[in-house]
Amino acid sequence: MFKNSKWLLLLMVMFAFFIPKEAFAHAYVVSSNPAANEELDQQPPSVSITFSEGIESGFHAIKVLNAKGDRVDKGDTVIKDQKIMEAALKKNLPKGIYTIQWNAVSADGHSVSGMIPFSIGKAAGGFDQLEQGHTDESIDVASTIDKAFLYTSFSLFLGTILFGLLWFKTAISPVLAKRMKRLLTVSLIMMGGALVFQLPIQTKSAADVSFWGAFQSSLLQETIASTSGGSLWMMLMASFVLLTIWTIVAVRKGDFSSFRVWLFPLLLFTVLLWLKAQIGHPAATDNKILTTSLDFIHLVSASIWVGGLTAIVLLLMKKLPNEDQPLMRSTLAAFHPWALLSVGLIVFSGFVNAIFILQSFDTLFQSAYGRTFLIKLGLFIIMGLLGLMHYLMLKWEKKQKRSISLRAEWMIGIAILLLTAVFTNIPSPPPPAPEPFFGANQVEHRDIVSLSITPNAPGKNSFEVAFTKKNGETITDIQSVTAKIHKVALFGDETPSEFQLKRLKNGHFSAENLLLNEKGTWKIEIHALTGSFKNIDTTFIRRN
Template identity: 30%
Template sequence: MKIRLYKWSFMAAVACAVLFVLAPISAFAHAYVVSSDPAANVVLDTSPAEFVIDFNEPLEEGFHEIAIIGPNGDNVADGKAGIDPNKPSRLSVAMQPDLPEGLYTAKWNVVSGDGHAISGTIPFQIGKEASNSNLPIHPSTDGGNSFPDWSLVLVRWLFYGGTAGYLGAVVFHAWLLPRRNNTWSERLRRRSRTVWLTGFIASTTSVLLSLPQQTASDAGGGWREAFDPVLWRQTLAYTTFGEIWKIQLLLLGGWLLWTLFLLRASRMTRPRLFPLGGAMVLSLGLLLTKAFIGHAATAEAQGIAVTADFLHLASALIWLGGVGALAYLLPVTTQHAAASRDHPSVSPENHLYWRAIRRFSILAFFMVAILLGTGVYNSLLHVPTLYSLTHTAYGRILLGKIALTLICLLLGGLSFLRGRRAEKSLNAGVWYEFGTGLVVLILAAVLANLPTAATTPGPAKLTERLDDGTKVTIYVTPNVVGTNLFQVYVHGPDGNLRNDVEQVTLELTSKEMDMGKTEIIFPGDSPPEARELMTMGGRWNVHVHILTKSLDRYDYDTELTVGNP
């Protein structure tokens, strides 16, 4: 047994190492503005014909709007905003002609590719005579970094908790109980049916409520907008969420019929694998649809990200559901075995109890291995730096989730040791593990509705070692849209600063869209720092050119990921 565990541990470690090596490119998840025309805080001589905003990713076709608020408080947009069919990441609206001088604010709201509604404001000015003292330094974005509404968390948590309980009861009868001993007492039937019905009702309620809840979020009007049939039709027809929700509704119909079949099959004294297997496939299918309307759906390697997200959640729910089944279903099973034993000298209930615990230990090991491996991948995808892990709401909540998961692992490890030694029953320890797992699911529901930490990578340090041993280090602070401090240090092979550098030139070009070229020059006889305005977030290519006093040249390219303020 120990050899097998060592073998499994080695395989799990190799899988985690592979995921680290294949570290994914960070996904920003929520859409963000990369440029606008007129640009933020610009002062125009004449009135523009339209207002155009370019985002980093395609937008959903429903629930988008731009309102241009003029000096007198009126909306001066001429008609409704529209998405460019040839460039689905561009939103524009026509403006009334011959607008008077003054301060203007474009208020926009869109639904990003992961299904979350975001909004913001972009100020600009017409006429140099108008006072620009009230213009902010940067455009603002509302809702992108705010804590999710309680209803978003509750609806998602209902689905997680219900599915965990349902899957746990299925796994309990299909695997944890030995087939030869797996007879269903009347008390076990009642408890199993209760778990399946409760889990199905909770998951179904979550799916059904998610439509009005998503509609309310996208419309920006709260729950008073949630049950408007016109807005429902817009959600179903023009958003990715609507398309996925219709698939979920079909799966719910099949899951309902199969659950009724499973409940009927549970009346038999011995369960059959066929109804149990079908119930698991349908519940996992519904779980898979959630991965297509979350952060993973906006990743560059979408297929890998969606698969990892599904496996991460499925393994967590099967593990937690199995713990709940041990706490709620296993005791009545062993009581039934004790009542039906033939010889007082034999203890079938004790044998059955610990055999089920050992089987769960094997299942839990594989689920935890998948959970940890996919968790590493997802963390690399959504949290690119240690700075973003500790300085964003997403990162801090992720740390809390990791801490509670480690507590669950510790409690599970103690249960595993008891199972190996067949000591006194687990009792309260299993309930503690299950309760902690439910709290972890709350944090998972919060993370699903927060923008990822990839939008705030923090100060950047770009280091390159050249062929002759020269080391070039570039610092960018605070590394967000707006004014940044760039510092360049060139060290020789001996580790000392080189004093023969005539000039260092940085040429920055956006990898997201054509924004032209930004050039930063550092003369060799000046302090190696300069301030430059970064006009958009995302990935930038940095071409570094170094010229020495002896006319030696060094050229190379590196990448800078700029965050949003």
């Protein structure tokens, strides 16, 4: 069986392609207080940085340095609301230029860092050009190899079990049973090794140290205690131990076609895949339930398709006793509907997640991530067509042409492996630059109420409301304007925040530094009162 080791390598290549989900975006700086290059009239009590996604509670720090390089913060960096990192400053700082040096670990486990200059008083001589945010975009060889082994083991395990339960339609011969035991043994060894090494690999990325430096006990302990990936790793290892025990029990019973025997291993394997889907960017998005569910579907679907194909190749293409030879067609016929369903789910989940990552159509062509995604999609289509050709040739028993198709599939797999090694380390593009919001609603007597929000992004925003008549003249007798803001949630709106707008001039009112703390759909209710005690009410919906 292991003379066909190229199939195992091809499988690893395919999984490195099909499941690059942990290469989602790193955390980006959405805003900071003070802002980069901001000149302050007086010292703030603290500095803060707001990120595009949640950051881990471990491996984070803010240092504020003066022009001499002396530290002027109190050394008590805290994280608020998962996305805001804050540090208090010492009192009575003199005027001058200061630099915020920060580092954190984003939800996908990658270390991010940067520097933000600001000044108290005028910045004499100007600011140096410093990076507001930086991520390490070099290829992580250890992580790539580990993922290839892990996803290969997933497919080998599930494909072998489903081969006996669903696709092989007769009693399993002793020779076939022996091969299935070997595949399950190999899959568990690979799975265990890959899971064990995930902890130091996570630590390497989070602590920004070398691979061997990540084996320091203090760093490993901080990863487990202070990062979500570390705690999930503990649950993954516990699930794997239970999975191994129940698989050994099931194998010893020797019945590979009994759902009753393999029920617990399948349930434990499902739990393991679900836990794996909780690691990375999908678990940190505003749509956590949706994105982690899609990631889980992606894992299961790829395990079924690639694992089923591999089980059929490794178990049936090698010479078998005569009683098993005629079963190739029936096995492929039983596998084919599952393969089609799996491919459909892979495409669906991949496209939906791409929408969340790329965020706009332009980034599909203008970013390295988007262009690589298009290349990957093209290779996926080619590999799918070759897989279909291979299936038909197996069905028609055209051995010579089948060999040609396998070589072509192998070459595509090598190309995908090289592409994936780069793709999994390309951060997705940062969120597109926000555009100011403007809306105009018609109210009673065809008068117009308009609302503008600048910059219309998470963080502090300026609101301005204007009142005009249908002929374009300003309504001058507006006495007061209030606004209610609340986020529209899936199961009802959140508690609104109410504030009073100040008069700029007749018919124009504004409010500064109002906080929109996250992306999404927000409802803004405007209530105005005229000099004749007439109410003007209207509602705006703001999305981004």
